[in-house]
Amino acid sequence: MATLLIDKDACTGCESCVPACPFGALTMKEGIAVVDEKCTFCGACVDVCPVTAITLEKEEKAVTIDITAYKDVWIFIEHEFGKVGSVSFELLGEGRKLADAIGCKLCGMLFGDKENVEKFAKEAIAYGAEKVYVMESPLLKEYRTDPYAKAAIDLIRKYKPEIVLFGATTQGRDFAGTVATTIEAGLTADCTGLDIDPETKYLKQTRPAFGGNIMATILDYPNYRPQMSTVRPKVFAMPQRDDSRKGEIIQEALQMTEDQVRTKIIEFIKGAETVNLADAEIIVSGGRGVGGPEGFKPVRELAEVLGAAVGSSRAAVDSGWIPYEHQVGQTGRTVRPKIYIACGISGSIQHQAGMKTSDIIVAINKDAEAPIFKIATYGIVGDLFTVVPMLKDEFKKRLGR
Numbered sequence: 001m002a003t004l005l006i007d008k009d010a011c012t013g014c015e016s017c018v019p020a021c022p023f024g025a026l027t028m029k030e031g032i033a034v035v036d037e038k039c040t041f042c043g044a045c046v047d048v049c050p051v052t053a054i055t056l057e058k059e060e061k062a063v064t065i066d067i068t069a070y071k072d073v074w075i076f077i078e079h080e081f082g083k084v085g086s087v088s089f090e091l092l093g094e095g096r097k098l099a100d101a102i103g104c105k106l107c108g109m110l111f112g113d114k115e116n117v118e119k120f121a122k123e124a125i126a127y128g129a130e131k132v133y134v135m136e137s138p139l140l141k142e143y144r145t146d147p148y149a150k151a152a153i154d155l156i157r158k159y160k161p162e163i164v165l166f167g168a169t170t171q172g173r174d175f176a177g178t179v180a181t182t183i184e185a186g187l188t189a190d191c192t193g194l195d196i197d198p199e200t201k202y203l204k205q206t207r208p209a210f211g212g213n214i215m216a217t218i219l220d221y222p223n224y225r226p227q228m229s230t231v232r233p234k235v236f237a238m239p240q241r242d243d244s245r246k247g248e249i250i251q252e253a254l255q256m257t258e259d260q261v262r263t264k265i266i267e268f269i270k271g272a273e274t275v276n277l278a279d280a281e282i283i284v285s286g287g288r289g290v291g292g293p294e295g296f297k298p299v300r301e302l303a304e305v306l307g308a309a310v311g312s313s314r315a316a317v318d319s320g321w322i323p324y325e326h327q328v329g330q331t332g333r334t335v336r337p338k339i340y341i342a343c344g345i346s347g348s349i350q351h352q353a354g355m356k357t358s359d360i361i362v363a364i365n366k367d368a369e370a371p372i373f374k375i376a377t378y379g380i381v382g383d384l385f386t387v388v389p390m391l392k393d394e395f396k397k398r399l400g401r
């Protein structure tokens with residue numbers, strides 16, 4: 001908690017503080033600065049006041065936890081419809097690097113009914129978890145906020161992990177927020193990069209900020225633990241599965257009954273078929289270079305022959321040529337296919353942020369200087385309306401489709 005104090009006697013009415021406030025929280029009233037509820041206590045006005053009439057009083061919350069008691073990196077192993085979300089395995093891969101950098105263990109946190117837990121704990125170990133903390137109960141068969149949050153909060157309070165990572169999926173976003181607010185831990189959502197500070201061993205969490213215009217690296221407040229992040233699927237590579245790995249499974253019981261759960265699952269209704277860019281092995285994407293909605297025709301035809309998904313740049317989406325679900329990039333989907341074919345896409349930083357980790361990038365662009373060629377495995381300088389149909393015909397012939 002903080003309070004912004006304005007000393008009316010000291011204030012000279014110079015107004016320097018008014019434009020200095022990024023939130024427009026300061027105005028002048030009868031020649032004296034006054035602050036309103038928009039104040040975020042950032043202190044910008046304090047720094048510019050020439051007569052030190054503004055002060056910020058911060059009430060430091062007493063440190064109630066011993067952060068040295070917090071150990072290990074935990075990954076939430078999420079599952080749906082009998083399958084572990086691939087993001088959980090990707091996080092185990094990245095978690096391994098973090099745990100090695102800190103010098104601690106990599107663990108899974110898994111909830112489900114008996115059948116789920118037995119199957120998925122072994123998978124988590126095969127993907128690198130040294131320990132898996134599990135709770136098994138019919139209440140935990142499918143994800144529901146109340147029992148999952150109760151399970152996680154109890155485990156975190158008892159075993160004190162230093163870092164907990166969740167997929168930035170529908171499940172992970174709901175779950176991580178509930179857990180973080182209850183245990184008063186920080187949570188950085190939608191991270192695109194994680195690292196360990198070599199000196200402090202704190203988690204460095206990178207994510208786009210201010211509408212994606214900058215990449216911010218965030219450290220949690222040092223007196224709170226665990227450090228928690230959600231990470232989008234496909235940001236990190238899938239680690240090698242090794243079924244010969246051995247790990248420890250730690251069972252705990254859920255202290256909750258069905259009547260304490262505020263939601264019931266009545267039925268799952270499959271939504272409309274959506275574009276599955278995240279799981280596509282091949283993506284053929286079109287950008288502003290396709291020139292209009294009809295320009296996506298050759299892109300779609302090539303995608304069909306290759307059994308690929310159709311992606312796009314934001315320029316094509318913003319022009320209304322293709323729906324947002326197809327957008328690849330910082331404010332669209334992050335993808336990591338085996339082959340990404342960019343047709344008429346210049347390769348802006350924001351587009352690259354969503355596809356540069358593709359195994360093979362093929363760029364087709366009539367401008368030999370386009371930035372996409374800097375990251376392309378194969379570059380074809382030419383008109384996409386000539387090149388793409390030629391590729392389609394050739395692949396059709398060779399693949400016999």
Ligand SMILES: Cc1cc2nc3c(=O)[nH]c(=O)nc-3n(C[C@H](O)[C@H](O)[C@H](O)COP(=O)(O)OP(=O)(O)OC[C@H]3O[C@@H](n4cnc5c(N)ncnc54)[C@H](O)[C@@H]3O)c2cc1C
Pocket residue numbers: 211212213286287288289290312313314315316327328329330331332333343344345346347348349350351354364365366367370382383384385
């Ligand atoms: C905060 C923020 C977030 C953003 N998020 C995203 C995002 O998620 N995804 C994204 O894509 N962008 C994003 N952008 C926009 C990004 O900056 C670019 O404007 C956008 O990626 C450009 O799309 P483009 O490459 O299709 O268009 P352009 O940059 O206009 O490039 C078109 C390319 O097509 C080529 N071309 C034209 N005609 C032909 C032809 N007949 N044959 C072959 N080549 C041809 C041109 O040479 C050119 O290189 C974001 C921007 C901001 C500020």
